[in-house]
Amino acid sequence: MLATTPSAGTAPAQATNTATSNTLRLDGLGDLRIGQPVPNSSTWAERGAQASDVCRTASSPQYPGAYAIVIDNTVQRITLGQRSSLTFDGLGIGATEQSVSVKFPALTQDLHKYESPPAKYLTSPDASPSSAGVRFEIGADGKVKLIHVGLMPVLAYVEGCA
Template sequence: MKCLPVFTVLAVASIFGACSPGPGNSNAGAPAVNTAETAIVPIASPSPLATENVAGETAPTPASARVIGLAGLGDLRIGEPAPKGGTWGERGAQTGDACRTVTSPDYPGAYAIVADGKVQRITVGQRSDVKLAEGLGVGATEKDVKKWFAGFREEPHKYEDAPAKYLTAPNAANGSSALRFEIGHDGKVKLIHVGTMPVLGYVEGCA
């Protein structure tokens, strides 16, 4: 029988000694842990937005930007010129020195009326997913509108029979930015307008 060199025996003993639980180790006697399993750390999957960005696609407009308010929609602000270098521009819509309409590919179904060089009204139409902060959008019922907005002035619709109508916020009369709904004959919102009078009350674009 061959004897191992002393230094080899000591090296093996030191290795096993280091791996053995000491007398103060609370895990002594516990079942062995499969280190191959514990070494696997799950990696979170990237969000859909991150995936789109990595693929080089244009990120969608943030949800918060798809909310219209009395101040405007996105970078389009009531009472201010249309932003230069932005996506809002004339695309086969009404144009003229006194009044023109502008649209943006970022907001399909919406358009704005620019009069005297400033945005006077923004309209959310049938193909738009833009909503008010209250969650109301095109397709909401008149009942839903009145639940959130009481005291709006009612006027008969110019082109449709009742119950079609216009519902206009009372503060429109004082010249401040106001809200106006167009209700169709089915009792649902067809259009949402935000802006200042008299442009807020136009029924045919710039007229």
């Protein structure tokens, strides 16, 4: 999990604590929790065609532009997309790479799979299969295109369930 000091380059404590339902946190979004099944009473559900029987996606009308990747009935990742107005620790879609790097200076950088530099991925160095991390996808314009929170290796998937 991310440490709790911004100077360490990781998320402050409020990113991991229960916050408003409009904030993506390391532990989840609303009643959806990383590492747990989708709650039966939740507004999160599978919608539309699915890529496979093992890896499924779920969305909620309560959170436009967000979706979850569910593998073996366990939430592995939550993604904020272009239509989302939600934030992770105050950063949302359209934030600058600089603002992400200032808040989280220890994130590791990887080349973007489909876009030319300066597009890149900025990822929690301590994300693992048992500890949630964050990944910011930076576009060629230097701005956040997607924000993911979840467990490795799914956190680093670049094509949804792949």
